[in-house]
Amino acid sequence: GAVVSQHPSWVICKSGTSVKIECRSLDFQATTMFWYRQFPKQSLMLMATSNEGSKATYEQGVEKDKFLINHASLTLSTLTVTSAHPEDSSFYICSASQGLAAFGEQYFGPGTRLTVT
């Protein structure tokens, strides 16, 4: 149980274009979903937290107009990187929590490798 999927697993896009990444909880309803970014040999950095049906909460330093997050249902959240640039190239990972975000364990998706050329 507690399986989270992401699509696509990798994507290459040209500078200036936008790319959408999907995160789905397959066998549970996720009240809260999280988006992380991980650079090589670095720890996971939380970008934003989203609750179904409400606006995402972004971490300090994360541009909300550049990283658009939508959490339209209890099983789907999307991250859209708008006007991507080479410095946005990274490993993006989502996670989902079954219970109250304050106490629930987070289950992670397999990640999406984004390369911007």
Added chain:
Amino acid sequence: EDQVTQSPEALRLQEGESSSLNCSYTVSGLRGLFWYRQDPGKGPEFLFTLYSAGEEKEKERLKATLTKKESFLHITAPKPEDSATYLCAVQGGGGSNYKLTFGKGTLLTVNP
């Protein structure tokens, strides 16, 4: 601000050679300490949650323990398939009571 420091950064063991990984933390009101395993190019896989000092949890060759300042992940008689990066994270009870703060991880390599 919550902080997590993991040591060592990398650890190389022979198959069957037991050892421990360390996770030191500072947090405002610990809600939970989490251990994850991450394979290259994959998302983290949940291993354990510890909530209070003195708590211990076991899963196969892994055992996690918790004190007020640190957590240890003990690996008993490791096998090559235990090779991975092990991540520690804390969830604090401060302003961001849902946020996980991760350490940089320990890269474990188990040689046959």
